Amino acid sequence: MAIVDSKGRLFGKVSLLDIGAALLVLLVIVGVLLPSFTGAQLSSNLKAVEVDVIVRSVGSKDPKTLLKEGDKTNLIIRNQPFGAVTLKAVRELPRNIAVPQPDGSTKALPDPRPEAGLTKDFLVTVAGDANMTDNGPLLGNSKIKAGTKIELEGFTYDFADLYVIDVRVGA
Template identity: 50%
Template sequence: MKILDSQGRLFGKISILDFGAALVILLVIFGIFFYPGTSGSVAQVGVTTRPVEVDVLVVGLKSRNAKELFKPGEKTNLIIRNQPYGQVTLNKIEFLPRIIPVTQPNGTLKPLPDPTADILFNNNLLLSLEGKGQITENGPVLGNIKIKVGTTVELDGKEYNFNGTVIEVRVK
């Protein structure tokens, strides 16, 4: 009996193409279940986790009671580039005065407090947030997302949700 006949069948019973397809399927199943590879992210190999402090500038937050929304030591949810990081601690909350440039009679500009800030419920804040981050050679990483100056972040609490911009990153 021949191994391969004139019609391309093995031992006259099974097509060589069917045999090849079945062999590929078996190898794929073996590869998935018996050789899963390494677990975890490559980015987590050889990095250290340390506290990272991030200063976030919020301009024009519309709120009637902004001073009562935030308390130092509270936890808030941080979202970086639409990716949830988790909870961070509000270390420091600083309300910045709203300033507008006013032209003087001699042609110079003088910064003066905005008289409409209280009427329009506009608030400028500087928030200092602290969380755990991985320190890599390219800088701190919070929740698998690089955190850098200029990154837009979202803060989500029980009574608020707004965006701010990172203006400083410090590794403690």
């Protein structure tokens, strides 16, 4: 009995074209799944990361109830959801204006306008775990560096168009 017969069948049972098609499908499946397995290997290099961001002009009756230290918030990096991170620190920033002095210098004084009291600015520090690469920390699949556009979203707030001002690794 011949290994390949006159009709191109292996041992008279299976066509060589069928075997070729099955191998091609198997290679496509491996090619699709392989990147997801290599991404899982990155998680072995996790480090704690703290990210500072300034949240400007928070308008609320009591803005301190929106952002509380220790709460979880959702982080969105470059319009890609990352997941939940912890609000590690929330510090209110003073609202000052430059006031010219008689000697020609300027002095920063609290803003006396009544409408200035309706909005607050905060320096917010969020903490999470990032994969470390040669190019810096990755939160999800996004690089996180000073200047990166992010968004903080909670149950009662959505602060968009924020920019990272500092990243501390291993903090």
